[in-house]
Amino acid sequence: MPKAVVLGAAGGIGQPLSLLLKASHLITELSLFDIVNTPGVVADLSHIATPAQVTGYLPPNDGLVNALKGADVVVIPAGVPRKPGMTRDDLFRINAGIVRDLAKAIATTSPKAFVLVISNPVNSTVPIFAEVFREHGVFDARRLFGVTTLDVVRAQTFVAEVQGDGRNAPNVTVPVVGGHSGVTIVPLLSQSQPPLAANTSEEKLKELTHRIQFGGDEVVKAKDGAGSATLSMAYAGAEFAFKVLRALGGEKGIISPSYVHLSADANGGGVIHKELGRPVEYFSAPVELGPNGVERILPLGKVTAYEKALLEAALPELEGNITKGSEFITAAAPAKPANL
Ligand SMILES: NC(=O)C1=CN([C@@H]2O[C@H](COP(=O)(O)OP(=O)(O)OC[C@H]3O[C@@H](n4cnc5c(N)ncnc54)[C@H](O)[C@@H]3O)[C@@H](O)[C@H]2O)C=CC1
Numbered sequence: 411m412p413k414a415v416v417l418g419a420a421g422g423i424g425q426p427l428s429l430l431l432k433a434s435h436l437i438t439e440l441s442l443f444d445i446v447n448t449p450g451v452v453a454d455l456s457h458i459a460t461p462a463q464v465t466g467y468l469p470p471n472d473g474l475v476n477a478l479k480g481a482d483v484v485v486i487p488a489g490v491p492r493k494p495g496m497t498r499d500d501l502f503r504i505n506a507g508i509v510r511d512l513a514k515a516i517a518t519t520s521p522k523a524f525v526l527v528i529s530n531p532v533n534s535t536v537p538i539f540a541e542v543f544r545e546h547g548v549f550d551a552r553r554l555f556g557v558t559t560l561d562v563v564r565a566q567t568f569v570a571e572v573q574g575d576g577r578n579a580p581n582v583t584v585p586v587v588g589g590h591s592g593v594t595i596v597p598l599l600s601q602s603q604p605p606l607a608a609n610t611s612e613e614k615l616k617e618l619t620h621r622i623q624f625g626g627d628e629v630v631k632a633k634d635g636a637g638s639a640t641l642s643m644a645y646a647g648a649e650f651a652f653k654v655l656r657a658l659g660g661e662k663g664i665i666s667p668s669y670v671h672l673s674a675d676a677n678g679g680g681v682i683h684k685e686l687g688r689p690v691e692y693f694s695a696p697v698e699l700g701p702n703g704v705e706r707i708l709p710l711g712k713v714t715a716y717e718k719a720l721l722e723a724a725l726p727e728l729e730g731n732i733t734k735g736s737e738f739i740t741a742a743a744p745a746k747p748a749n750l
């Protein structure tokens with residue numbers, strides 16, 4: 411039975427996420443790391459009568475390494491959240507260095523673990539992980555995931571509301587693709603199941619799209635300086651982690667959107683490149699999960715002219731975010747000695 415690790419476990423997301431993981435019977439070991447307050451979170455969770463045995467670690471010494479030893483799945487909500495007026499990209503300055511250091515520790519301690527990145531800006535932090543893993547010779551695109559599940563969870567909820575039956579949200583499916591910030595979040599509402607009413611006005615579609623793209627801002631605004639989504643993110647992060655764990659356990663046919671390096675797929679994301687009309691390195695798309703991680707990236711399928719325009723609007727920002735993340739590592743790498 412697998413060991414799950416949470417890095418940033420004492421934070422706004424980390425605590426409820428750790429609770430949901432502790433409550434799950436899919437894991438037997440839950441290892442928590444944060445730079446502060448881990449002992450209290452561990453003492454609290456460890457009284458819950460579920461199988462997972464909880465251990466906690468702090469820096470300095472080998473806290474992080476010990477937390478990561480033998481990890482099968484590492485979930486990462488470490489880093490600062492937004493305040494009103496900030497974009498996710500504004501978090502790069504602080505969070506890029508945090509995730510780089512966590513990536514180095516994973517690369518050396520648990521290079522085979524499945525890595526689930528929540529820390530923002532996801533569009534850039536996932537490329538940071540990939541480049542650190544590449545530098546250490548352990549990059550496997552099938553095992554690195556940007557968690558975009560909250561966008562899907564929001565889309566389910568908001569579409570169900572528009573359909574007049576909020577209680578049906580769990581049965582609604584909406585693919586949300588692209589990235590995880592503003593216009594890079596592209597809901598494919600034409601593929602909603604159950605479908606939106608045929609007479610849904612263009613205005614309503616635009617409103618719904620905007621609400622899914624900027625749902626995070628609603629929470630940042632409501633929290634008024636006290637952070638961003640934590641509880642809904644913990645729910646979404648746990649939901650995705652459970653899917654990964656079930657696939658790891660051999661369950662077949664599990665599909666979930668996730669932000670991945672397109673080389674994770676046997677054909678290198680070729681189908682999606684063709685659909686988008688240009689190559690892009692990372693993209694959130696529905697992926698089929700298996701015991702080795704990504705088994706297959708599914709095509710986006712039929713999109714409307716409106717959705718095609720959304721995809722076109724998403725790509726320049728997404729590509730900029732990807733380059734920024736990758737170059738944070740590659741530009742800092744010492745030059746290779748010339749081949750004399
Ligand atoms: N992917 C997504 O859909 C979402 C991502 N987020 C992002 O998740 C991140 C965390 O958000 P919150 O939990 O609300 O923030 P928070 O500030 O409440 O918690 C962050 C935790 O990370 C810890 N931390 C900082 N540096 C660390 C390090 N080097 N190693 C381990 N832990 C470290 C802090 O001590 C803190 O406990 C933010 O970057 C936020 O933007 C938030 C919501 C949704």
Ligand SMILES: O=C([O-])CC(=O)C(=O)O
Binds near residue numbers: 491498560625639
């Ligand atoms: O909005 C934020 O900064 C946090 C986040 O990623 C989300 O809620 O989708």
